[in-house]
Amino acid sequence: MKNILKSVGAKRRVLIVEDERINREILGNILMTEYEVVYAENGQQAIELLQKEADSVSLILLDLMMPVMSGEEVLKICRSNDELSRIPVIVMTQDDAAEVSSIRGGADDFIKKPYSMPEVILARCERIIELYEKKKLIDSAETDPLTGLYTRDFFFEYIRQLERYQDAQMDAIVMDIEHFHLINEIYGRGEGDRILKKIASVILAELSNGYGIACHCSADTFYIYHSCTADYRGLAERILKEMAAVSFESAKIRLRIGINQNVDKEEPPEQWFDHAKLACDGLRGDYTRQTAYYDSAIHDRQLYHEKLIRDIDSSIANRDFIVFYQPKYGIEGDRPVLRSAEALIRWKHPELGMISPGDFIPLFEGNGLVQKLDRFVWAETAAQIAQWKKKFGFALPVSVNVSRIDIFDPELEDRLTGLLNQNGLSSNELLLEITESAYSDNAVRLIEVIHNLRDKGFRIEMDDFGSGYSSLNMLTTIPIDVLKMDMKFVSNMLKDEKSLKLCELVMDISRFLDVPVVAEGVEEKAQLELLKDMGCQIIQGYYFSRPLPAEQFEALIQKEEELAAKKS
Amino acid sequence: MITLEALRRFGADTEKGLAMCMGNEALYLRLINSVPEQQRFDELSHAISEGKRDEAFEAAHALKGILGNLALTPLYERASEITELLRNGADADYERLSAELTEERKALAELCEQCD
Structure with a gap:
């Protein structure tokens, strides 16, 4: 990002919150070489400025001991606000004790007073800003904006990370909607989206009771990775029941659910879901049931x-x-x-x-x-x-x-x-x-x-x-x-x-x-x-x-x- | 305006102070020049004579930061001593320590005026 900004002659903006003028000037003079610098003399001013232009601030350098509103209070406000919490905060302090409490309060780094060498300050600021920018990119790619569920790539990445630390028995579940493209065509995209959102919220509510993650994989397909529980059959049934209770413009939504029980961890995660999908696809045109379990017969037939x-x-x-x-x-x-x-x-x-x-x-x-x-x-x-x-x-x-x-x-x-x-x-x-x-x-x-x-x-x-x-x-x-x-x-x-x-x-x-x-x-x-x-x-x-x-x-x-x- | 040479003789670590100001001599000297007017000195001596240790600590603490950043060693060392003693709640002759700091402040102020 830094290079992109440089290429258009733009600089990121840094907010210095510091009550001592001399410190403000010294710090400002250092940071000016790389950033556009804005100042606040106390916490109150800082919050007022941030409420107006939080978007344009890439970093906050925060003194802890200030009149009117202390740095701790500023940190608290920043961390409890969605928009402000995406801005990194470096706390400036002389006290070791204050470091611990501000780390707990959500500070990302420290600059000791009296200041260390300017190069060190600049390097720390740069590192934190880059870290946050990358994190923001990841956050935006992590979930699907429509449903709030994970996107496919992140879903599988998290499964792989999970599997490094646990070996519980897990189910792979694939869920889709029969003739979803028709719903979109007949009732419009908005109605289709409404249905997808509803399904996602039911899935999320289900997951909050147990252990699992879910993703909105593609158009009308959802993947759920869920711990094997005694009533995992119930999961599907509860989702269907919830859906039945919601009235949509379209007369009837038919969900299909394919379950690959107790996945074989020797196989790659994608395959667990390929198998669940196979069971799900097998329900096409079968109006007698909505859930199907993957078994080796399906697998053999697929290989054949x-x-x-x-x-x-x-x-x-x-x-x-x-x-x-x-x-x-x-x-x-x-x-x-x-x-x-x-x-x-x-x-x-x-x-x-x-x-x-x-x-x-x-x-x-x-x-x-x-x-x-x-x-x-x-x-x-x-x-x-x-x-x-x-x-x-x-x-x-x-x-x-x-x-x-x-x-x-x-x-x-x-x-x-x-x-x-x-x-x-x-x-x-x-x-x-x-x-x-x-x-x-x-x-x-x-x-x-x-x-x-x-x-x-x-x-x-x-x-x-x-x-x-x-x-x-x-x-x-x-x-x-x-x-x-x-x-x-x-x-x-x-x-x-x-x-x-x-x-x-x-x-x-x-x-x-x-x-x-x-x-x-x-x-x-x-x-x-x-x-x-x-x-x-x-x-x-x-x-x-x-x-x-x-x-x-x-x-x-x-x-x-x-x-x-x-x-x- | 005070000179680097005079500051060095006064005992400041001018090399470090200048580095803090990214080699900007004019900025460094201007900031040094404004140190004697710092309200914090008065707040400190006032709080000490009133026996208000919390307020005294706050002022000493702030001074320590400023003086350290400017590498004004003689003043910084005294402000530091007072800060740490107050932080630990130690019994000490704060009046004398404060007076010593005030002396250094005066010395710096004279230096600044002389050079004008």
Whole structure:
């Protein structure tokens, strides 16, 4: 700071409080070399001056024995006032006894009378001022001005300091608010801030009963480090109860609390909270509870997921991902006819072996990486269709998955038409499956994309129909070419009446929309017969074939060709 | 105005006194010149003759600080002695000690006037 001031030709201001004129002049003459000096002849004057311009004073040099108001009284006033207590005080005295009492009273240093050498006085003043300036910087970075809780960096620094001196069992707690960004958007920043402040004050009140510290980590996330107590479950419940008692503009605040009990002190503190956060994140969308505890199962799953995320790129490059094909048969005629296929991805991980799509697809859908898989599958499938087209003289259409995130890719249409061009395919040979839940997400963008794709000749199949939340109204506005009935209905249609009825309902809707239905997951002849009776045109499932690698799938095309030839 | 040479002969540690004033001779001599007029001397002798030891201590204490800062050794030593005796509540011939200090003050005052 000193150098910054020097560079602009400014000096810090020092207040000398001293009743003896000669002492004032001597001291002033010394300090003038480095500071702007202001004087007070007694305590009263000093306080009056400070009340007016406390801001501009960097240091107080205080004589103890003065008329009107003594130095001790000045010190007392300074130390009991928020604004004045940020100014350092050096006491000037001859008595050793006075040193002790003024240290207790809050003095920061002493200058002996008669004075020591001027250089010593200047050095002491400089040291104290710098110390206070640094402390002030630290104080302002230490807590978050909105909530008064520690900031993240200081929180972790204090935990590390704490851990040097204690080895009690501690819990790491992470708390956040569901859909907080929506609260900010709908009710405004002010309302959001009000909620954060309230949560912070409840947390602080909780901590005052026990042993712990808390920080406002980011937007709506709070970290609490708290000693394990018999009723630590109560902590979360009390905070929730307090929050429930407060009425905010927004109808309902849903807090999520993740607790990592009795943290493993061998791990770094950040990890304690990463784990608590993991438990907290696990509550997303779970409306049955608000608190979750971290355990090793969550941890193992996290490690597993991290590995999958880490390996996706190398596995794409090494072709550990393989596209399988499951045939779709038309069942309207006397015999089933191979109509098309669905491309399905399989992961033959070099260390973990075959990984079920159920393990990695939802993970990659969640973090957007599914886009990489989709593009890989599109390219593989397009090349495969072209290869079969060349070999057999006709193209068997294959459907590929288009994930929610792909819809927002501005280059989606160019990407797909580019693939067709590369492989010499026409747009009706690569079918696009879009899952029903994507339809409710951003209908405007989706409708736009689908219109563009259909204009280019692509055919759109609505996947998992019946599982999502499409309103019937939306179905009439979104142009689709095929409905794919949710697999669950087919699996249960023989077992429960409701599923059977839903199958019939989907068939009714398809007739209304005038589009064909593909039934997935058909395993038994009885299912096939029922669906056929309902008017279902296309069947996909183990009844005909499981998903097959390309070489094996070829045999099905071959057979189809032979049957067709025989008939003609 | 008194000179450094005269002060040195008087027994002041002028080197130290000047250093205290950051080598500013004019300031140093001006401050020395104002010492004989210090009210504190009168307060001290008055309090001693009245037997008011607390007030006497306060005045002696203040004088000790000033005189020490200016390195006026002959006066400083006497003020110091009185201060410490009063601080310890010792029985001493304070009238005589005060008179001695007054003598030194006079001597300094004469020195200041002579040089004018």
